[in-house]
Amino acid sequence: MVKPVDTKDLKSFGHCGHAGSNPALGKISVDQKINFILKRKKTMRDVSKASKEIRIIYGKDICNMTKKLLESYKLEEKIPSRDAKIGLKPNLVVAARPETGATTHSEILEGIIEYLQDHGFNNISIIEGAWVGDSTKRGFRVTGYDRIGEKYSVPLYDTKDDRYVTKNAEGISMEISKRVLDLDYMINLPVLKGHCQTSMTCALKNMKGCLSDRSKRAFHSLGLMRPIAALNEIVRPDLTLVDSISGDLDFEEGGNPVETGRLLLGEDPVLIDAYGAYLLGFSQDDVEYIPLAEEFGVGDADINNAKIIALNEPESSENAIPTHFAKRLREYTAPDSACSCCYANLIHALKRMEDNGMLSHIRGKKIAIGQGYKGKEMEIGVGACCAKAKHGVVKCPPSASDIMKMLEEL
Ligand code: SF4
Numbered sequence: 095m096v097k098p099v100d101t102k103d104l105k106s107f108g109h110c111g112h113a114g115s116n117p118a119l120g121k122i123s124v125d126q127k128i129n130f131i132l133k134r135k136k137t138m139r140d141v142s143k144a145s146k147e148i149r150i151i152y153g154k155d156i157c158n159m160t161k162k163l164l165e166s167y168k169l170e171e172k173i174p175s176r177d178a179k180i181g182l183k184p185n186l187v188v189a190a191r192p193e194t195g196a197t198t199h200s201e202i203l204e205g206i207i208e209y210l211q212d213h214g215f216n217n218i219s220i221i222e223g224a225w226v227g228d229s230t231k232r233g234f235r236v237t238g239y240d241r242i243g244e245k246y247s248v249p250l251y252d253t254k255d256d257r258y259v260t261k262n263a264e265g266i267s268m269e270i271s272k273r274v275l276d277l278d279y280m281i282n283l284p285v286l287k288g289h290c291q292t293s294m295t296c297a298l299k300n301m302k303g304c305l306s307d308r309s310k311r312a313f314h315s316l317g318l319m320r321p322i323a324a325l326n327e328i329v330r331p332d333l334t335l336v337d338s339i340s341g342d343l344d345f346e347e348g349g350n351p352v353e354t355g356r357l358l359l360g361e362d363p364v365l366i367d368a369y370g371a372y373l374l375g376f377s378q379d380d381v382e383y384i385p386l387a388e389e390f391g392v393g394d395a396d397i398n399n400a401k402i403i404a405l406n407e408p409e410s411s412e413n414a415i416p417t418h419f420a421k422r423l424r425e426y427t428a429p430d431s432a433c434s435c436c437y438a439n440l441i442h443a444l445k446r447m448e449d450n451g452m453l454s455h456i457r458g459k460k461i462a463i464g465q466g467y468k469g470k471e472m473e474i475g476v477g478a479c480c481a482k483a484k485h486g487v488v489k490c491p492p493s494a495s496d497i498m499k500m501l502e503e504l
Contacts, residue, residue, distance in 0.1 A: 144361040144362040144365075144393060144394075145360070145361045145362070146362065146365060146394065146399050146400055146401055147360060147361075147400075147401045147402075147403055148358055148359070148360040148365065148366060148369055148400050148401070148402050148403070149163055149166055149167060149358070149359040149360065149403045149404075149405060150356055150357070150358050150359075150402065150403070150404045150405065151163050151356065151357050151404075151405040151406060152355055152356045152404075152406055152407065152408040152409065153355060153406065154355060156199050156201035156202060156205070156339060156357070157201040157202075157204050157205040157208075158205070159205070159357050160201070160202050160204075160205025160206060160209070160335065160357060161205045161208065161209050162405060163335065163357055163359045163405065164205070164206065164209045164359075165209075166403070166405055167333075167359055169209065169210070169213075169333070170210075170213040170214075170215075172279075172332070172333070173215060173278075173279050174278060174279065175278075176214045176215055176216075177217055178215065178217060178278035178279050179217050179219070179276065179277050179278045179279070180210065180215060180217060180218045180219070180277070180278065180279045180280075180281065181218075181219055181220075181221045181273070181274065181277040181279070181280045181281070182203055182206060182207075182218065182219070182220045182221070182281050182283060183221055183222060183274075183280060183281065183282050183283060183300065183301075183303065183304070183331065184197070184198035184202075184203060184220065184222055184237075184239070184283040184284075185197055185198045185222075185283065185284050185285045185295075185300050185303070185337070186198070186222045186224055186230060186233035186234070186237060186239075186303070187224060187225050187228075187303070187346055187347070187434075188224060188225065188228050188233065188347055188348070188435075189224065189228055189229060189232040189233040189235075189236045189237075190233075190236060190237075190347070190348050191236060191237065192237060192285075192337070192339075192340070193340065193351060194342070194348030194349055194351060195285070195287060195340055195341050195342030195343075195345075195348040195349065195350060195351030195352065196285065196287070196342060196346065196347055196348025196349075197233065197237050197285065197348070198237075198283045198284070198285055198337045199337055199339055200237055200238045200239055200242055202283055202335065202337055202357070203220060203239065203242055203283070204242055204246075206281060206283075206335070207242070207246045207248055208246075211246065218246075218248050219248060219249045219250070219251055219273075220234075220239060220242075220243060220248060220249070220250045220251070221250075221251045221253060221271065221273055221274060221277075221304075222234075222250075222251075222252070222253065222303050223252060223253030223254045223256075223271070223303045223304070223305070223307075224254070224303070225302075225310065225433075225434050225435050226307045226310050226311060226433055226434075226435055226491070227433075227435040227436075227490075227491045228435065230252040230253070230254055231252055234250050234252075251273055253271040253273070253274065253303060253304055253305070253306075254306075254307060256271040256272055256273050256274075257271075257272045258270060258271060258272060258306045258309075259272050259275055261328045263324035263325065263327040263328050263390075264320065264323070264324040264327070264390060266316060266320065266321050266324045268305060268309045268312070268313075268321070268324075268325060268328075269305060269306035269308060269309045270304055270305060270306075270309075270325075270328060270329060271304045271305070271306075274304040274329060275329070279332050279333075280329075280331040280332055280333075281331065281332065281333045281334075281335060282297055282300055282301070282331035282333070282334040282335070282363065283300075283334075283335055283336075283337060284296045284297050284299070284300035284334065284336055284337065285336075285337045285338075285341045286336050286337070286338040286341050286354075286358070286370045286373070286374070287341035287342050287343060287345070287346055287348075288341075288342060288343045288344040288345055288346065288374070288416045288420065289345075289346045289420075289434075290344075290345060290346065290420035290424070290437055290438055290441040291318060291429075291432070291434065291437055292318060292319065292322075292381060292382075292383065293371075293376055293380040293381050293421075294367075294370065294371055294374055294376055294380075294381055294416075295346055296336060296366065296367045296370040296371075297331070297334045297336065297363035297364075297366045297367050297370070298322055298323065298326050298363050298364065298367050298383055298384070298387055298392070299322055299383070301322070301325050301326055301329050301331075302322065302325070304325075304329050305325070310433070310434075311433055311465070313325075314431050314432060314433050314434070314464070314465065315431040315465045315466070316431075317431075318383075319382040319383045319386060320383070320386055322383040322386075322387075323383045323386035323387040323389070323390050323392065324390060326363060326364075326387050326390075326392045327390050327391070327392055330363065330392065331363060332361070333359070333360075333361055334358075334359070334360055334361070334363050334366050335357060335358070335359045336357065336358040336359070336366060336370065337357065338354050338356045338357065338358060338370070338373070339353075339354065339355060339356070339357070340352060340353050340354065340355075341354070343374060343414060343415065343416040343417070344416045344417055344418065344419050344420050345419075345420060345438070345441070345442075346434065346438060347438045347442065349442075350417075352414045353414075354414050355408070355409070356408065358370070360400075362393040362394055363387075363392065363393055364384060364387045364388050364392050364393025364394055364395050365393055365394050365395065365396075365397065365399070365400055367381070367384050367387075367395075368384055368394075368395040368396070368397050368400075369397050369400060369402075371384060372397055373413065374415055374416055375413075375415040375416070378395065419445060419448075420441050423441050423444040423445060423448070424441075426444055426453075426456060426459065426460065426461055427440060427441075427444075427460065427461050427463060428460040428461065428462050428463070429463050429464045430462070430463075430464040430465070430466025430467055431464040431465040431466040432463045432464030432465070432477075433464075433465070433491065435491045436463060436464070436476070436477045436479075436490075436491040436492065437463060437464075439476075439491055439492060439493060439494040439497060440461065440463055440476055440492075440494075440497055442494035443494040443495070443497035443498040443501065444501075446494065446498055447498060447501060447502070452501075452502060455501070455502065455504065456501055456504060459473075459474060459504075460474070461474045461475065461476060461501075462474065462475035462476075462480050462483060463475065463476050463477055463479075463480065464477070464479055464480075465479050466479075467479050467480045467482075469482065470482060471483075471484075472484070473485065474486065474501075474504070476492050476497050476500070477489065477490060477491060477492050478490035478492075485500060485504055486500065487500050
């Protein structure tokens with residue numbers, strides 16, 4: 095039974111808080127400003143077609159839940175043709191089982207593929223690229239995607255092996271997988287989870303897997319938030335189905351999964367992320383790329399505009415929220431353009447030290463990390479970028495256990 099939920103009581107994220115002070119227009123010429131406005135209007139027109147509905151289903155039978163959502167949405171009527179090139183873009187940021195809270199459950203891919211094939215769509219592929227420092231192919235094996243590909247004759251592609259097309263958005267240059275750009279219909283399959291640098295990750299940030307490793311690194315040197323929002327101007331999925339079954343609400347690498355037993359489906363990735371942030375108890379100030387994406391015309395960040403359609407009721411009315419341990423441990427770090435894998439390993443090391451009662455050992459100290467430290471000297475630093483640190487781990491990326499060992503020996 096489809097039951098609309100009143101969104102009046104939802105905490106408002108409001109519209110973009112930067113009205114009249116668009117940073118993208120700050121340092122450019124009048125001609126560029128006109129181009130920007132024209133481009134923004136074009137993007138806004140595309141966005142205006144995106145439905146403001148967000149469908150939710152609760153339960154444990156992930157494959158059937160997926161199919162029920164697609165049936166309720168009538169996916170077969172939305173795809174332009176039976177020959178359309180359809181790409182499924184999961185989250186395989188690291189090679190870890192979905193039960194850890196890091197990656198997309200394989201049952202979701204299975205449910206979508208079965209649904210599409212039953213409706214006569216056979217040009218389907220799975221496309222993903224793990225973060226810098228991990229292997230996508232290992233991820234395909236660990237999550238069982240390789241067996242699904244074989245079972246349904248669906249090819250798997252690693253964007254790390256692809257050719258790239260250089261694109262520009264908001265003055266940011268980026269190399270994007272050609273295979274992704276060639277798709278006719280893209281289904282984004284992010285995990286709703288915490289993130290040690292951006293607070294949370296879901297639909298918008300999942301598009302990073304479509305970039306070359308070089309661009310992933312460059313995004314970090316540009317502060318991550320603006321590039322993520324800009325990327326979504328170019329690579330904008332047609333549909334997003336969020337795995338919120340058991341994401342780790344604090345950490346993108348997983349390890350502390352929290353059972354929330356739900357899937358969400360919607361067309362507008364900004365609205366999906368704004369709603370995901372609301373579910374995790376974040377404000378728009380906590381997840382900067384959401385209002386930025388709205389400002390760039392990618393979608394609508396005001397969840398008061400969302401029509402929430404719950405296909406069933408949750409077993410429990412309790413809403414799980416993050417412990418914010420990553421935020422707490424950030425006070426020991428001094429990041430400057432740090433890559434996700436590097437920073438996550440540092441937070442991981444600090445968490446293990448905290449669990450072992452060792453954190454007091456480094457109280458008051460700051461650990462340098464990131465590309466911004468290249469060639470600079472410092473007391474403590476981790477990663478090859480901090481090679482001049484007095485105490486450090488000169489690897490790219492350094493492992494959590496190596497970082498922990500170095501910190502314990504200080
Ligand atoms: S050492 Fe530098 S380049 Fe390598 S992962 Fe860490 S921050 Fe990125």
